[in-house]
Amino acid sequence: PGGFEGIGEIGLKWLKKAKEETGLLMGTEVATAAHCKLALEYDIDVLWVGARTTANPFAVQEIADTLAGTDKIVLVKNPVNPDMALWLGGVERLHMAGIKNLGVIHRGFSTYEKTKYRNIPEWQIAIELQNKFPDLPLIIDPSHITGNRNMILEVTQEALDLNYDGMIIETHIDPDNAWSDAAQQVTPDALKQILKDLKIRKVSGDTPDFENKMAKLRANIDVLDANLLDLLGKRMKVADEIGQVKKENNVAVLQNNRWNEIQEKMVAEGSKKGLSEEFITKLFKSIHQESIEHQEKIING
Structure with a gap:
């Protein structure tokens, strides 16, 4: 109105x-x-x-x-x-x-x-x-x-x-x-x-040299993505262990002070590596949410 x-x-x-x-x-x-x-x-x-x-x-x-x-x-x-x-x-x-x-x-x-x-x-x-x-x-x-x-x-x-x-x-x-x-x-x-x-770019390259370079770079990306998933899996196993300790001591899943510290630290570290604050914030919110769900399963299991 x-x-x-x-x-x-x-x-x-x-x-x-x-x-x-x-x-x-x-x-x-x-x-x-x-x-x-x-x-x-x-x-x-x-x-x-x-x-x-x-x-x-x-x-x-x-x-x-x-x-x-x-x-x-x-x-x-x-x-x-x-x-x-x-x-x-x-x-x-x-x-x-x-x-x-x-x-x-x-x-x-x-x-x-x-x-x-x-x-x-x-x-x-x-x-x-x-x-x-x-x-x-x-x-x-x-x-x-x-x-x-x-x-x-x-x-x-x-x-x-x-x-x-x-x-x-x-x-x-x-x-x-x-x-x-x-x-x-x-x-x-x-x-x-x-x-x-504005620049209108080609959808794909049309030379063998371009295709070879892209194939190598994409293979590198595939390896790094696999490593990322492996690290995330290991991180969630640690989250499971944290959930077990919290369960044994009757402690709530969410610890706001700890979460705020992680966010501030990761945004600062990400900036040093050329990663935007927006990206780091979204990434670690997703990781944190997954971690909470893992801990909830342990505590309420």
Whole structure:
């Protein structure tokens, strides 16, 4: 409440006029059946389902029923939370309604953790989606991921390096006075420079020398990954022993002071090795959670 919630039907009139003057395709977000009907009435070319709408299967079904059989391009943004099934469920509902021109938009995920992003990318989720559905167009939304116009190029380049199919970037002739999301919008000139600076790289090399070098490096990675798993297994065995000692002495599993010490120490050590604080924090939270589960089994077993 109190925030900008769209200009209403007049905005569609503006898009229609812009299309007539430029010949470009026009797009807008739809969140309800009424939005869809108006967008079709004004012959909008591209419709996208927003993150909060994707999180509501009932709303997505309503949109699917209204757009059934349309040849318009319909894109689905990832839900606010990192839920692959919910994201793909939205796509599936639209597909079952006979909508063929489908794609997805990766706009990042909300988190209570403090990071440099407005919405953390969680790149592995988008990579998993690509692996499962390689023919489904995947578009990056660096504006919403970063929330910061100065990071648009960096995140867009990372997406292109991961073989994304396109990008949706917010631009405004006067970003600082935009009605919403001012900090993440760029001027048309800035957008032009971003597009100029982006590098489109080949999906794979085409020389024997490249393939040989990659084979050796990947073999090295495989060995290191195996060592990592071995070390993690050994660490969890120690966690089991800790759980047994705690059980014998009637001590609670979670020791906050110890956990805070580990976090601070590992972030500092990771920084010395060129590892980001965000990565180290997520890594050790996962390890810590697994350790807690091991100890819980021992104590309650």
